[in-house]
Amino acid sequence: MKVFVSVDMEGISGLTDPEEMRAGGRGYERGCELMTGDANAAIRAAFDTGADRVVVTDSHGTGKNLRADLIDERCTLIRGPSKPMRMGEGLDASFDVALYVGYHARAGAERGVLNHTWMGREIQNLYLNGEVAGEIRLMAGYAGSLGVPVGFLAGDEAACEEARGVLGDIATVAVKKGCGRYAAELIPPARAQEQIYEAATRTLRAPERWRHLTLRAPYTLAVEWNATEIAQSCSLIPGVTLTSPRTTEFTTGDYSEIVGLLGICATIAGEIGCAGRHYG
Template sequence: MVLALAMATPVSAQGARSKVYISVDLEGIAGVVANSQTSAGGLNYDWARRLMLAETNAAIEGAFAGGATEVLVNDSHGSQTNLRADEIDRRAMLITGQPKPLGMAQGLDSSFTAAVYIGYHAPGSTADAVHGHTFNNALNTVKLNGTEVGEYGLNAMVAGYFGVPVVFVSGDKAAVDMAQAFTGADGLSVKEGIGYYAAKTMHPLEAREKISAGVRAALVKRIARRPVTLTTPITLEIELAALYHADMAALVPGVERVSGRVVRYTGTNALTVYKVSRLIMNLARD
């Protein structure tokens, strides 16, 4: 610890408050590949949520070691009650439950200095992506200004709206590669997808150590980061899996039908664009 602290100056040493936001998903956690792990009630769900909790606590540890004075964790998977409030590192605050207006980006605002994404996965059309999807399987693809993005991209757009850089992303290799390219964040691949339900995974203990060290290192050099800023007007294009979901999406004011399954929204406010994506996702539920 002493050795590590001597290597770089944590953010708190600059005397400023540093609020770190951590959004945690489940599919990109080391050791998680199966539906029985990601679905509440699944045979291995309780085990998987413990893995998720441990990576979350590792990230919190890294954030405080990197100079955070406050940490807010947002449970961002499924029921969004995966993380048990009494098992989270007590120094952090937790957003739990759903629905919440901004979903995986809930709680973020311009008072934060950095955002961290843990356990993230790639979009659905990506090869070798473990549990690839964006929000749910009703959305085939989501594009921002013509670039396909996963949840990392939409959430990073919200962080960018608030002027907050994404500094660290962990998840499967496909997710981390894409998220790094989009956000410029540091990344840690904790597993490599072999298929939708299979991966070569890092040992969870190893992943936790690396997440903790990675978050700390990312915060120490945070000043060099830039928030994601998209050129305006921002074009959101969503291809839905079902035509009848595209019918519903096309009812949203401002949304145009591009083709049978594809709808488009164009706007200058990144937060509004995000809300429209959330609305379309929610309309595309059976």
């Protein structure tokens, strides 16, 4: 069995503060250790249920958060910035199943801890084939386009609810329950990691519980940005159209282009956002 594990940070056990997600922020180094602990719980479950290869991708920010010295030595780790497929880097049709750890709810989700879509503030809404989408739908759709089912998701309670809304009766573990965007009722990390291990083990032994998200081509990605300048700049990319002063749209028959283009647009948006941060 070949298992892909995508690990984000906002949905990791024990974390609630944006400073804990940012290199140089208070608590960041400890956050990286907790992120690696949650990832290791899923990795251990994969190997204990017969996986002969586990590929893990660091899906948060610059992709340099998982501790390479603490990650389960049996896996392969993909890390670093500007990966072409970002959160899905390393996934291809040869994998049997994908697991998502540390995932969070989309922008605007009620009681979603650290909720956002792809970027902290630049993206207001993302639409995939007309359906509002967060990172969960986006990445499940990428896996589905390759014929790979999603077997499990761990994150905050709102993320787990979102995953079930996207994929149906998928196995999930809620490691925290949001009291607001930056506060949560937590399950202590040691217990949360044991729950991740146990739930991932159960689902990996029951392939009938894995879920595919199959979207029909062509695929259309619409992004509602928080600033007109971002939308206007992204619309200069060939194939991207401006459908309103703050919204861009792109259609393709290749789902990987959806993921890749969003990454490029996010890079542009980040540069513009930093230059004009006082104007939102």
